Every structure is written in structure tokens, then in C-alpha cells.
Amino acid sequence: MNSNVTPIRKQNKRRENELVILQAAEKVFAEAGFGGATMQLIADVAGLPKANVHYYFSTKEELYRQVVSNIFEVWLAAAGTFEAASGPAEGIGAYIDAKMEISRTHPAGSKVWASEVMHGAPIIQDYLETKLVAWTNGRIDVINTWIAAGLMDPVSPRHLLYLIWSSTQHYADFGHQIQTLNTGTPLTDDDWQAAKTAVKQIILKGIGVKT
Amino acid sequence: MNSNVTPIRKQNKRRENELVILQAAEKVFAEAGFGGATMQLIADVAGLPKANVHYYFSTKEELYRQVVSNIFEVWLAAAGTFEAASGPAEGIGAYIDAKMEISRTHPAGSKVWASEVMHGAPIIQDYLETKLVAWTNGRIDVINTWIAAGLMDPVSPRHLLYLIWSSTQHYADFGHQIQTLNTGTPLTDDDWQAAKTAVKQIILKGIGVKT
DNA sequence: AGCCTTCCTGACCATTCGGTCAAGAATTTT
DNA sequence: AAAATTCTTGACCGAATGGTCAGGAAGGCT
Structure with a gap:
């Protein structure tokens, strides 16, 4: 039951990955600008497959906004x-x-x-x-x-x-x-x-x- | 003869178009950054077909360098x-x-x-x-x-x-x-x-x- | 154990972009 | 006039990009 609450371990994993992605994105956006940055490069810097980045941040713009x-x-x-x-x-x-x-x-x-x-x-x-x-x-x-x-x-x-x-x-x-x-x-x-x-x-x- | 010298009227046309393109490019690059700018948009702002822009500046980078x-x-x-x-x-x-x-x-x-x-x-x-x-x-x-x-x-x-x-x-x-x-x-x-x-x-x- | 939710990822797709090209129009030279 | 050069442009192409998806792995709950 209680499908709205994510377990702690899972939450940590989510926070961890979001943090890694955000740090990578900040670096890439700073170096290349919004237009010049690519989700693929952000994923590479974060050490994750691109699809995984899109799992946490559905669009490039949403990720950028967070940053x-x-x-x-x-x-x-x-x-x-x-x-x-x-x-x-x-x-x-x-x-x-x-x-x-x-x-x-x-x-x-x-x-x-x-x-x-x-x-x-x-x-x-x-x-x-x-x-x-x-x-x-x-x-x-x-x-x-x-x-x-x-x-x-x-x-x-x-x-x-x-x-x-x-x-x-x-x-x-x-x-x-x-x-x-x-x-x-x-x-x-x-x-x-x-x-x-x-x-x-x-x-x-x-x-x-x-x- | 003298195929290396461009006539005056043609030279003016060239200078005029280059100037228009450079001004358009400066504006577009400023608003969108290098990565965000598109040759199509620069061409639109300059009021020329994209292919014509490429006639005067063969690559995006060359145009940017000029700017x-x-x-x-x-x-x-x-x-x-x-x-x-x-x-x-x-x-x-x-x-x-x-x-x-x-x-x-x-x-x-x-x-x-x-x-x-x-x-x-x-x-x-x-x-x-x-x-x-x-x-x-x-x-x-x-x-x-x-x-x-x-x-x-x-x-x-x-x-x-x-x-x-x-x-x-x-x-x-x-x-x-x-x-x-x-x-x-x-x-x-x-x-x-x-x-x-x-x-x-x-x-x-x-x-x-x-x- | 069995079920459910969350997480992961390779393959794929539609769109866009920088750049090319060939054919024709305009202009200058001979 | 005709040849040569420069300019113009629509159509096209390969590559890259943002984003999707299905199917499976991992972890948590009863």
C-alpha cells in the first residue's frame, strides 16, 4: 500500500542521480550554452546513458530550469x-x-x-x-x-x-x-x-x- | 582580361550583402549564442535565402569569427x-x-x-x-x-x-x-x-x- | 514467494541543422 | 553579341539531436 511514498533507499538513489546529473548539466551548460549543450554530452559527463537522464528530467529545458x-x-x-x-x-x-x-x-x-x-x-x-x-x-x-x-x-x-x-x-x-x-x-x-x-x-x- | 579584379558595382553589392549578413548575424548570435543561432534565422533576419548567406560566408564558424x-x-x-x-x-x-x-x-x-x-x-x-x-x-x-x-x-x-x-x-x-x-x-x-x-x-x- | 513499484537502457524515430549543388539570372568584359 | 564571371536560389542530403518506448533488472512490500 501507500504507493505514493518512495522508500528511503530509492529516494537516496534518486537524489544521488539527480545531483550527479545536475552537476554535469551545470558544467556542460556553462561551457556550451543552452543551445550548444547536448543531452548526450551531459549524460556522458554524468556517467549515465542518455535515456536514464531523460528518466529523471524529461526535457532539456526542465533540466536547464532546475540548474x-x-x-x-x-x-x-x-x-x-x-x-x-x-x-x-x-x-x-x-x-x-x-x-x-x-x-x-x-x-x-x-x-x-x-x-x-x-x-x-x-x-x-x-x-x-x-x-x-x-x-x-x-x-x-x-x-x-x-x-x-x-x-x-x-x-x-x-x-x-x-x-x-x-x-x-x-x-x-x-x-x-x-x-x-x-x-x-x-x-x-x-x-x-x-x-x-x-x-x-x-x-x-x-x-x-x-x- | 584581368579576371582577378571584381568590378566596382559588383564590389558594392558584395560589401552591402556582407554588411547586412554581419549585422543580422551579430544580432542573432547575441540573442541565441553560437550554438542556439541557426543559419536559417540569420538569413531570415538579413532578408536573404540561406544558400545566399553560405555564398558569402561558407561556414557558420567563419561568419561568427568575422562578427x-x-x-x-x-x-x-x-x-x-x-x-x-x-x-x-x-x-x-x-x-x-x-x-x-x-x-x-x-x-x-x-x-x-x-x-x-x-x-x-x-x-x-x-x-x-x-x-x-x-x-x-x-x-x-x-x-x-x-x-x-x-x-x-x-x-x-x-x-x-x-x-x-x-x-x-x-x-x-x-x-x-x-x-x-x-x-x-x-x-x-x-x-x-x-x-x-x-x-x-x-x-x-x-x-x-x-x- | 509473489507482486508491485521504481529504475535502467539499447534501439529507434521525427525533426532540425549546417552545408551542397546544379541550374539559371544578372552583370561585366571582350 | 557572345563569352565569361559573379550572384541567386530551391531542392536536397547526411549527420546530429531531443525525445520515446518497450522490455527487462533491481529493490521493496505483504
Whole structure:
């Protein structure tokens, strides 16, 4: 009886395979774009037959949507630093740190997101219109209170957010270009530290926050 | 005689058609990515039969390479502002202005470039390694002289350039996201002005340049 | 054990895509 | 005028792709 409940072992198997497929898909989508990615290649990277991938994700678009959704969640979660902060030095500084860390540890996800948005967000437009709009407006309010309290210069909160997003995500999305300019070798720990420091230093000083 | 020389009228026809095709291709590649773009759609946008497109550009990759090359030239040309400047206030300020203007007038090109780099620059890696490296190192030298002359803070020139590139190109590459956050309507002249002002204000102040 | 649900997979299909080709139209050269 | 060159285009082709399906394997339930 109870045909609606899947046993635990089976559930684990399902979760495991879904995870393997999602990770493979994120990588392939990031490298080839939605149009360039093939289900066959995703299956190969995941180490499964193509038909098995279709068993868990019936269409390419559904799989892609899952990938983008996951990225969006990671993205939003890492922004919690903002709210708890007592002022811009701590709040924005920690936010930049968190976003730089995502660019370093999650570059494929960032690329998929960028690719999706660049192509007009055909799949996740609803996310943009609801969740992202709400989140953005909330942070704009926070920044405005900081400005009103004289904790930072009266800069446009909206464009400040864009500046933070772009400068931090650049290290993921354009990682290949950065590596090429870095004598062709990947950034070291020190390189990443220098990048983080430079971005924070310029932006924080640029908005009149003492560090 | 002289079978190697194409007559003027024919040459014009060739140039005209190549231009139409290149513009159509830039738009389609920007919207769909290399993999998602189809020769049929490019032909439709150009208003020509597909076979005619293949007459001028034998393969999809050749057409794509042409598009990316053109963008790269525009990109480099617009950076001349840097050299002629007497100091960072003028040089970097004008550079940011120029890059913002390209983002506004040439968004498709910026997207194609971003897409190409994000996927590992499979087509124009040689451009990165030669021209871009040379250009970047040249500007780093200029910035270092400004720092040595006490005209600006001792920030990492390399990361400053990345910050400028990312923040300005963001308005092209993520234009759709920005429009969605801007109550769904395109940026007005005033919006663009505000964006330009905010970016310049934060970056220039951030590197210790008085405006 | 016997039954049921879930999982796995090779073979297959319809569609689409990049690219070809041959035949003709247009234009230039002789 | 006629020969030569360039341009145009519908029809076509092989290859690749997203997706299907039937039949069987594996695991869980009574």
C-alpha cells in the first residue's frame, strides 16, 4: 500500500542521480550554452546513458530550469550578510566577500546565470520579475537608510548594486579572459585575495565608507 | 582580361550583402549564442535565402569569427581616450564614458564578446593572447605612472581595469535584467546619464581622484 | 514467494541543422 | 553579341539531436 511514498533507499538513489546529473548539466551548460549543450554530452559527463537522464528530467529545458533555479538560490542565500549588518562597512564589505567567494567556488553556475540573462531570460523571466525585484528593492531600502543616517555617500543604491554584481561576477564569467591576462595560469590564493581587496577597497572608498 | 579584379558595382553589392549578413548575424548570435543561432534565422533576419548567406560566408564558424573580430576592433578603438589623457581624472573618466556609450549603442556586440569569452574563447583565443594582453599591459604602465606621480591611490591597475570593464559592460550584457528591474521599461536618456554618473563617481572617488 | 513499484537502457524515430549543388539570372568584359 | 564571371536560389542530403518506448533488472512490500 501507500504507493505514493518512495522508500528511503530509492529516494537516496534518486537524489544521488539527480545531483550527479545536475552537476554535469551545470558544467556542460556553462561551457556550451543552452543551445550548444547536448543531452548526450551531459549524460556522458554524468556517467549515465542518455535515456536514464531523460528518466529523471524529461526535457532539456526542465533540466536547464532546475540548474538555473539552484544557482539563483545559492545566489540569494549568500546575500543574507546584507540584512544582519549594522552598517555599510560591514554589510557591503561582507556582501562583496561572499559574492567573490561564489565566483571562485561556483564559476559554472555564475556563467549559466549570465548566459540565461544575456539571452533575455527566456526560461526564468518569472524569477527576475518576482524574487529578484523583491530582493533588490529590499536592499535598496537598506542602503537608503544607511545614506539617511550619514553612514555613506548619497549614491544611487540601484547602480551601486549593479556595480557590486558586475565586478564580483566578472571574476567567474570572464575567468578565462582573466586567466589569459594572468600569464595564462589560474589565479592563486594570493591573486584572489588581491582581487577581493582591490574590489572592496575601491567600492567602499568610492561610496564614502571608512574601513 | 584581368579576371582577378571584381568590378566596382559588383564590389558594392558584395560589401552591402556582407554588411547586412554581419549585422543580422551579430544580432542573432547575441540573442541565441553560437550554438542556439541557426543559419536559417540569420538569413531570415538579413532578408536573404540561406544558400545566399553560405555564398558569402561558407561556414557558420567563419561568419561568427568575422562578427567577433569586428567587435574586438570597435572595442579596442574606443579605448584611445586613455593614452591622450593628462591624468586619471580625464583618462579614466573618458574611458568609462566611452565604454558606457558602447554598451548603449552596441549591446549585441558586447554580448557576443561576453558569450565567446565565457565559453573559453574557442574562436578568438589568439586575439586575447596577443592584442588584449599587449593593450592591457600598456594601460597598466600608464596607471602606474599616475600612481607614482601621486595622482591617484596605489590600487592594483589590473583589478581596476577589470572593475571598469565589468561595471560598464554589465549595462549591455545584463541589459535585460536591468530593464526588468527598471519596472520593465528600457532605460531613458536620464537613466543612462544617472548610470554613467554613478559608475564614474564611485570608481573615481574609490581610487582617490578628485573630480 | 509473489507482486508491485521504481529504475535502467539499447534501439529507434521525427525533426532540425549546417552545408551542397546544379541550374539559371544578372552583370561585366571582350 | 557572345563569352565569361559573379550572384541567386530551391531542392536536397547526411549527420546530429531531443525525445520515446518497450522490455527487462533491481529493490521493496505483504
